[in-house]
Amino acid sequence: MTATILPTPKDLGITPRDRRFGREAAAPRLWHGGRIEATAIYNALSTTFPAGEAFFVESVRAFRDGAPPKLAEEIKGFTTQEAIHSREHDAFNKRATKSGYDLSKLEAQVEKRLAVTRGKPPIVSLAATMALEHFTAILAHQLLAEPRHLEGADQETADLWRWHAFEEIEHKGVAYDTWLHATRTWPRRKRWKVKAKVMLYVTRNFVVDRTAGALDLMRQDGVRGLGAWSRLLWYLWVYPGMFRKIAGAWLKFFMPRFHPWNEDDRHLLRGYEASIGEVPQPARKVRRAL
Numbered sequence: 687m688t689a690t691i692l693p694t695p696k697d698l699g700i701t702p703r704d705r706r707f708g709r710e711a712a713a714p715r716l717w718h719g720g721r722i723e724a725t726a727i728y729n730a731l732s733t734t735f736p737a738g739e740a741f742f743v744e745s746v747r748a749f750r751d752g753a754p755p756k757l758a759e760e761i762k763g764f765t766t767q768e769a770i771h772s773r774e775h776d777a778f779n780k781r782a783t784k785s786g787y788d789l790s791k792l793e794a795q796v797e798k799r800l801a802v803t804r805g806k807p808p809i810v811s812l813a814a815t816m817a818l819e820h821f822t823a824i825l826a827h828q829l830l831a832e833p834r835h836l837e838g839a840d841q842e843t844a845d846l847w848r849w850h851a852f853e854e855i856e857h858k859g860v861a862y863d864t865w866l867h868a869t870r871t872w873p874r875r876k877r878w879k880v881k882a883k884v885m886l887y888v889t890r891n892f893v894v895d896r897t898a899g900a901l902d903l904m905r906q907d908g909v910r911g912l913g914a915w916s917r918l919l920w921y922l923w924v925y926p927g928m929f930r931k932i933a934g935a936w937l938k939f940f941m942p943r944f945h946p947w948n949e950d951d952r953h954l955l956r957g958y959e960a961s962i963g964e965v966p967q968p969a970r971k972v973r974r975a976l
Contacts, residue, residue, distance in 0.1 A: 693859070693945040693947050693948070694760070694859035694860075694863055694945075694946075694947050695947060695950070695952070696756075698856070698859075698952070699763075700760050700763030700764060700767065700856055700857050700860070701763065701856070702763060702766035702767045702770060702853075703767075703770070703849070703853065704770055705770075705774070705849055706774065706777075707774055707777070707778070707842055707843070707845055707846040707849070708777065708778065708781055708842050708843060708846065709777070710842075711842070712781060712784070712785070713781060713785075713840045713842060713843050714785075714840060715785040715786060715787075716907070717839060717840040717843045718836075718838065718839045718840070718843075719837065719838025719839055720838075721838070721921075722904055722907045722909050722917070723900070723904060723909075723914075723917040723918045723920075723921045724839075724921060725903075726899075726900040726901075726903040726904045726907070726918070727896065727900040727918065727921065727922065728847070729779075729782050729787065729789070729900075729903055730792060730896050730899035730900040730902075730903060731896060732775045732778050732779055732782070733779055733789050733792040733793050733796060733899065734796050734896075735771060735772060735775035735776075736772045736773075736775055736776040736779065737772075737793070737796050737797060737800060738796060738800070738818070739768040739769070739771050739772040739775075740768075740769075740772055741800050741803075741804075741811070741815070742768050742815045742818070742819065742861065743764075743765045743768050743769060744811070745808070745811040745812045745814070745815040745861075746761055746764060746765065746812065746815060746860065746861055746864050747761060747765055748808045748811070748812070749808070749812060749864050749867065749868045750864075753864065753867055754867070757860075757863055757864065757867060760857070760859075760860050760863070761860060761864065763857065763860075764857045764860040764861075767853045767856075767857055771850055771853065774846060774850070775850075778843070778846060779793075786906070787903060787906055788906065791899075791902060792899040792902065792903075795895055795898075795899070796895075799891055799895070809868060809869070810884070812861070812864060812865055812868060813865060813880060813881060813884040814884055814888055815861045816861040816862050816864075816865045816881065816884075817881070817884050817885040817888040817889075817939075818888055818892070819854075819858060819860075819861040819862070819946075820858075820862070820885070820936075820939055820946060821888070821889075821892060821932075821936075822854045822858075823854055823855060823858035823946055824932040824935040824936060825851070825854075825928065825932060826850070826851035826852070826854035826855050826858075827851075827855060827932075827935065827949070827951055827954065828928055828931050828932055829847060829848060829851040830848065830851050830852065830855070830951075830954040830957070830958055831951075831954060832926065832931070834926045835926050835928060836848070837926075848958060851958075852954075852955060852958045852959075855951060855952075855954060855955060856955060858946040858947070859945065859946045859947050862945060862946050865881070878942075881939075882940055885939055885940070889936070893929070897918065897922075900918055901914050901915070901918060904917075904918065935949065
């Protein structure tokens with residue numbers, strides 16, 4: 687049996703932070719600086735997290751037994767972080783609904799995609815999680831590296847997204863390392879072929895569904911047709927251009943010997959921690975997972 691090589695930094699800790707956002711005062715409907723397209727794409731992303739991150743927890747935890755001790759401990763931290771993310775985005779989505787948005791169509795599409803994957807062997811769910819975790823990691827990198835992405839946003843809501851981004855970077859290697867362990871007996875060519883196919887499938891669904899979801903939300907704000915398309919595509923691909931900026935990092939996934947921690951962006955973690963100072967944690971014990 688081939689030994690598993692786990693390139694995640696040995697001194698990296700994964701620490702769940704039980705934070706709560708937006709419980710005190712309601713955020714404005716157009717919380718992202720009054721911009722319809724910006725609010726719409728982040729709201730569309732948020733609709734994926736409650737069910738999606740619960741799916742990530744299931745997928746990774748299914749392969750915890752027999753994992754190396756360090757990886758098993760990282761899986762514990764990962765599942766706890768994702769459970770808290772799911773809770774906070776569920777609260778965020780409820781605030782969006784309360785402000786007048788109908789998210790039911792977007793949420794139904796998420797469940798439809800997850801049902802297809804759940805109908806396949808567990809290794810397929812793990813592969814999908816690995817690919818989607820790469821997406822969240824490169825999006826998170828951009829959010830912390832480029833302040834312009836959240837410029838003008840409601841402070842409490844921006845804090846939610848930055849906190850989420852911080853923890854996505856912190857645990858970005860866990861699903862991939864679990865995949866490496868679970869497929870440690872596979873030939874390298876087979877491993878690459880499967881992960882490449884899954885990433886292409888996931889990418890197609892991610893881009894199509896998030897774009898369609900954002901356009902649906904923009905229609906609810908009275909912006910539709912060519913005007914909606916032009917505003918959204920400009921925002922995503924030109925300025926600030928989140929999708930354009932992650933394209934290079936996305937392509938690296940297909941390179942030989944790829945690993946999420948080939949991009950060591952712990953400086954972003956240190957910068958975030960320095961910016962928030964000491965945040966009081968609840969006295970109660972954080973639950974491992976929902």
